[in-house]
Amino acid sequence: MMLTRRQGLAVAGVALGAPRLALAQSRERPFRFVVNVGLQNLDPISSPSFVTRNFAYLVFDTLVAMDSQGRYRPQMLQGWETSADRLTWTFRLRPGLTFHDGTPVTSEDVVASLRRWGNRDSIGRRLMAATAELTTAGADGFMLRLSRPYGGVIEALGKPSVHVPFIMPARIASGTTPTQQAREIIGSGPFVFLRDEWVPGERTVFRRNERYVPRDEPADGLAGGKVAKVDRVEMITMPDIALRAASLQQGEVDYLEYAPVDNLPLMRANRNIVISQASGQAEMMYAVSINHYQPPFDNVLVRRAVQQCLDRTEILAGTGFGEVGRPNCAAMFMCGTTYTSDRGSDAIAQPSLERAQALLRESGYRNERVVLLHPLDSALLNPFGLVLIDRMKRAGFNLDIQGSDWSSIAQRWVQRQPLDRGGWSVVPVVYTGFDMADPLSNLGVGFNCTDNQPWGYCEAAMTPIIERFEAESDPARRRELAAELNRVAIERATFPIAGQFRAPAAWRTELRGVIDFGFPVIWNIERGGR
CATH class of the missing domain: 3.40.190.10 (Periplasmic binding protein-like II)
Incomplete structure (x- = not known):
C-alpha cells in the first residue's frame, strides 16, 4: 500500500x-x-494506564527489574542483605545514579518514592502494611524492617507493570498525593x-x-x-x-x-516486518471491569451473568486473536505462568447465554440501566467491546452504550459518581500477565478490600487467604493458596476474564x-x- x-x-x-x-x-x-492510545497523564503512580507505564520506562528507573525468564535482578541497586528471620532488609544503591536535572539519586528519594507508591499500588499497600519502618541509611542505603513476615519483598520492588515503583526526586514524591498527577516529570x-x-x-x-x-x-x-x-x-x-x-x-x-489484528496475516508475509512471539507473562487477558459499588453489580448473581456472557472462543475470534489465543484458558492468573490453576474454573469453562439469562432472572434484575463505556480508539478494546455489547444485550442487560476515546474513559473510570452524573457500570479492559499473573497484583484478587481502584470489590472470604499468601515464602504453599484464590475470585465474579492471547507487537x-x-x-x- x-x-x-x-x-x-x-x-x-x-x-x-x-x-x-x-x-x-x-x-x-x-x-x-x-x-x-494517546498519552494524557505523565505520572505512573497516579495513572493506571499502560500508555503512562510505557512512557515512564523511558524516563524513570526501578530498584529491581524482571528479566526475560521472570527472575528479579538488581537494577538501581547494587544488591541487598536480609536478616536471618527475613524481617530486616538492607539495600544499597549503585554508584552513578543521577536525575535528569543533574542531582544525584539518594536514599531519601527512594524512601519518598516507595512511600508514595505504597499508598497507591495493590502490592505496595500490602508491603507497607507489613512494614514497621522504612528509613534511609546514609546517602546511598536504605532499610526496610517488617513487622510481620512478607514473602514477596523483592517481587514487590520489581513489579513490572501498573503501578511500577519508579524512583523520582523526593521533592516530587513527597509533595504529590498518590492520586494527584505530578506536575514535574523528572526521572533518572x-x-x-x-x-x-x-x-x-x-x-x-x-x-x-x-x-x-x-x-x-x-x-x-x-x-x-x-x-x-x-x-x-x-x-x-x-x-x-x-x-x-x-x-x-x-x-x-x-x-x-499493537499491530492491527486484521493486518497480521499480511505483516507475517512481509519480510520487512517482525511480529512479537513473547508468551507467558507477556501475553494479555481480556476482562470486564465491573462497578461493584452500584446496582445491579452489587449482586453476585448479576456479576455471574456477565461471566456467562464471556465466551472466550467467540471473543478471541471476534477480535481477531483466534490464531494466537488460548480460548480454553479459564485461569485468573494466566495460563503458562507460575500460579496457573483451574480450581473453580468449571463455573466458567463452558459459558452460555442461556445460563446468563437464568442468572439474571434468579437475581431479580429489573431491567436497570447498565452504562457500558466503549473505548473506540483502542485497537484492542474496540473489537472486544463490540462482542461484549452484543452478548450482554442477548443475555438481557439493558445497556446504555457510551463510546469515547480511552483517555476520557479512564478519567470517568476512576470516579465514583452515580450513573446520572457520569458514572459507569462496565468497562471492557485488557491487562498483561505482568499484572495478572501474581495474586497480589491480579485485578480480581490483589485489590480486595483496598478501596483504591475503580471496581471496589471486597470479599471477606478472600482476605485471610491473601494474608496467608503474603506471609508465605515457600513456593509450593504459595501455589496452593493461589489456587484457592482462583476459586474464590471466580465464584464471586470479582473481575470476569474473557480470553488470553499473545500481544501483537x-x-x-x-x-x-x-x-x-x-x-x-x-x-x-x-x-x-x-
Missing part, C-alpha cells in the same frame, strides 16, 4: 512531525513507535522527556540521557544494561488503525505496540536489539548498518 502525499503529511506532519530544526540537529532520524532513566515538544494525546518526544550510567550486564527483559542507542525517540498516537499498519510497512514508523526488521517482552522496551534498539 502506497501512501498519497496527503496521507504522508498526516503521518509525518500531524502524528509524527517534530520541529525540523531538532531533526536536523539529531545524529539520525528519530526512533518512532506507535502506542495504542535512559531517556529525557522533552515537555516543550509534548502534544498531549498525539506525540511525546525524548532525547538520550547522556548522564545515564547503564549496568554492565547485557540487556535482558527489563533488567541489565539500559543502553540508549538512539538519540531521539518519538512516542506517537495514530487513531486511524489502518494507517498504523501502512506507516510501519512504508518505514514511516519503526515499531507498533510488530517492528521493522532493520532494527537490532529489540527486546520482545510484551510491551515496548526502547533501550538496546539500534538500526542496522550504523
Whole structure:
C-alpha cells in the first residue's frame, strides 16, 4: 500500500512531525513507535494506564527489574542483605545514579518514592502494611524492617507493570498525593522527556540521557544494561488503525505496540516486518471491569451473568486473536505462568447465554440501566467491546452504550459518581500477565478490600487467604493458596476474564536489539548498518 502525499503529511506532519530544526540537529532520524492510545497523564503512580507505564520506562528507573525468564535482578541497586528471620532488609544503591536535572539519586528519594507508591499500588499497600519502618541509611542505603513476615519483598520492588515503583526526586514524591498527577516529570532513566515538544494525546518526544550510567550486564527483559542507542525517540498516537499498519510497512514508523489484528496475516508475509512471539507473562487477558459499588453489580448473581456472557472462543475470534489465543484458558492468573490453576474454573469453562439469562432472572434484575463505556480508539478494546455489547444485550442487560476515546474513559473510570452524573457500570479492559499473573497484583484478587481502584470489590472470604499468601515464602504453599484464590475470585465474579492471547507487537526488521517482552522496551534498539 502506497501512501498519497496527503496521507504522508498526516503521518509525518500531524502524528509524527517534530520541529525540523531538532531533526536536523539529531545524529539520525528519530526512533518512532506507535502506542495504542494517546498519552494524557505523565505520572505512573497516579495513572493506571499502560500508555503512562510505557512512557515512564523511558524516563524513570526501578530498584529491581524482571528479566526475560521472570527472575528479579538488581537494577538501581547494587544488591541487598536480609536478616536471618527475613524481617530486616538492607539495600544499597549503585554508584552513578543521577536525575535528569543533574542531582544525584539518594536514599531519601527512594524512601519518598516507595512511600508514595505504597499508598497507591495493590502490592505496595500490602508491603507497607507489613512494614514497621522504612528509613534511609546514609546517602546511598536504605532499610526496610517488617513487622510481620512478607514473602514477596523483592517481587514487590520489581513489579513490572501498573503501578511500577519508579524512583523520582523526593521533592516530587513527597509533595504529590498518590492520586494527584505530578506536575514535574523528572526521572533518572535512559531517556529525557522533552515537555516543550509534548502534544498531549498525539506525540511525546525524548532525547538520550547522556548522564545515564547503564549496568554492565547485557540487556535482558527489563533488567541489565539500559543502553540508549538512539538519540531521539518519538512516542506517537495514530487513531486511524489502518494507517498504523501502512506507516510501519512504508518505514514511516519503526515499531507498533499493537499491530492491527486484521493486518497480521499480511505483516507475517512481509519480510520487512517482525511480529512479537513473547508468551507467558507477556501475553494479555481480556476482562470486564465491573462497578461493584452500584446496582445491579452489587449482586453476585448479576456479576455471574456477565461471566456467562464471556465466551472466550467467540471473543478471541471476534477480535481477531483466534490464531494466537488460548480460548480454553479459564485461569485468573494466566495460563503458562507460575500460579496457573483451574480450581473453580468449571463455573466458567463452558459459558452460555442461556445460563446468563437464568442468572439474571434468579437475581431479580429489573431491567436497570447498565452504562457500558466503549473505548473506540483502542485497537484492542474496540473489537472486544463490540462482542461484549452484543452478548450482554442477548443475555438481557439493558445497556446504555457510551463510546469515547480511552483517555476520557479512564478519567470517568476512576470516579465514583452515580450513573446520572457520569458514572459507569462496565468497562471492557485488557491487562498483561505482568499484572495478572501474581495474586497480589491480579485485578480480581490483589485489590480486595483496598478501596483504591475503580471496581471496589471486597470479599471477606478472600482476605485471610491473601494474608496467608503474603506471609508465605515457600513456593509450593504459595501455589496452593493461589489456587484457592482462583476459586474464590471466580465464584464471586470479582473481575470476569474473557480470553488470553499473545500481544501483537510488530517492528521493522532493520532494527537490532529489540527486546520482545510484551510491551515496548526502547533501550538496546539500534538500526542496522550504523
